[in-house]
Amino acid sequence: MSSGAIEYKSGERNVNRDANVLETKTNSGITCVWSGKINDDYDVDFEWEFDWDELRSRGVFEITGFITVYSASGFFTAKKIDVKITEDNQEITKEVRGGYDSFNVYYEYSLTPHYALISEKRDYDKMFAPSDQNDTILIVDGKKLHVSKSFLSYHSEYFRALFSSNFKEGQMDEIPIGDVSYEDFALLLSTFYPTQEFPTDKTVEKLLEMARRFLVSSATRSAEHHLMNMSKINSEKMLWMADEYVMPKLLEKCIRGLNTEEKAKKLKQSEEYKKLSDSAKAKVLDRVFSQFF
Structure with missing residues (x-):
């Protein structure tokens, strides 16, 4: 638009x-x-x-x-x-x-x-309705999600292990997934199931959190693409997210963006800077010294 x-x-x-x-x-x-x-x-x-x-x-x-x-x-x-x-x-x-x-x-x-276009929210209940293409049921937040084991296993190491014969859940007809809300879990699956839905600035941080927990690398890549190309999230928070959720391309881009003393000072004074890893802080300092000294 x-x-x-x-x-x-x-x-x-x-x-x-x-x-x-x-x-x-x-x-x-x-x-x-x-x-x-x-x-x-x-x-x-x-x-x-x-x-x-x-x-x-x-x-x-x-x-x-x-x-x-x-x-x-x-x-x-x-x-x-x-x-x-x-x-x-x-x-x-x-x-x-x-x-x-x-x-x-x-x-x-x-x-x-x-x-950037803002996509409409998907109908999650319709997405997880019974279908002859699904072969198992996940219980999340009291709701039944009809899903395909093979499809989830392809995209997630977590589900690949969960559905294997080495876990008792792999033999269950209905598998409970605890400590997660229905909306958050559906958000994660919507990035690849059954077709891809793209993240927004409102959903990207939660999506990264869920992708890390359930080992969905494709969701992390989708989030990184959004942050690099379409996001309006401020640079300090974006740098922290790049470091926290291990997105090297985004981290490099954020550090490269520290091209004025004003931007460098703003980052140093932010709450996000305090939460950066030692490795990320070292990269920031290298950039500042090479740019201004």
């Missing part, structure tokens, strides 16, 4: 051999740092670096559109750059032929935020 385009036009700025940051501007939740410098070939190296944490916190997962850069005196024809801004791609660069060692430039953009 997308909203309307966000548009902006800068003022004129002088670009030369010494210039670097030409302008920093925040507009409708998008902060853009525009840099430019004339290189040894008298061409201009432009860069636009975007920070859109505010939009991301409102559910935006990517921004698309275009940037157009102009010479105020017509030293080069206007250059239009198609852009796709994601969490992994927040810098746009462009070399433009100039021919002079100093002149004025300006730019404009038209950028459209794209919002």
